[in-house]
Amino acid sequence: xxxxxxxxxxxxxxxxxxxxxxxxxxxxxxxxxxxxxxxxxxxxxxxxxxxxxxxxxxxxxxxxxxxxxxxxxxxxxxxxxxx
Numbered sequence: 001x002x003x004x005x006x007x008x009x010x011x012x013x014x015x016x017x018x019x020x021x022x023x024x025x026x027x028x029x030x031x032x033x034x035x036x037x038x039x040x041x042x043x044x045x046x047x048x049x050x051x052x053x054x055x056x057x058x059x060x061x062x063x064x065x066x067x068x069x070x071x072x073x074x075x076x077x078x079x080x081x082x083x
Contacts, residue, residue, distance in 0.1 A: 001045075001073050001076065001078055002023065002026065002081075003025060003026060004022065004023060004082025005022070005078045005080065005081050005082050006020055006021070006022060006023075006078070006079050006080040007020070007021050007022075007023060007049060007076040007078055007079060008021070008076070008077050008079055009071065009075055009076060010075050010076065010077055013077065019051055019052070020051070020052060020053075020079065021049035021050060021051040021052070021068070021076075023047045023049055023076075023082075024048045024049070024050050024068065025047070025048040026046070026047050026048070026073075027045070027046055027048075027070075028043050028044070028045050028046075029043065029044055029046055030042060030043055031044055044072060044074075045072070045073045046070045046071060046072055047070070047071055047073050047076060048068060048069065048070050048071075049068055049069065049076070050068040051068060
């Protein structure tokens with residue numbers, strides 16, 4: 001997964017929700033707490049995704065209205081890779 005890829009959230013797809021997002025950034029975060037480290041390891045990758053759906057399209061000015069956010073890449077599926 002890389003910046004520019006189009007993604008869907010795996011749980012949305014399972015529930016029949018059709019929403020596509022664009023990856024705008026990727027980061028690695030350190031996991032806190034023993035339970036999280038035991039389950040995921042000491043670090044986990046996240047992607048910042050800007051979402052859009054059939055009935056609305058997100059523009060740059062909409063980012064302040066929280067149409068995006070950070071998601072663990074484990075829960076995202078790439079549907080179209082950027083070049």
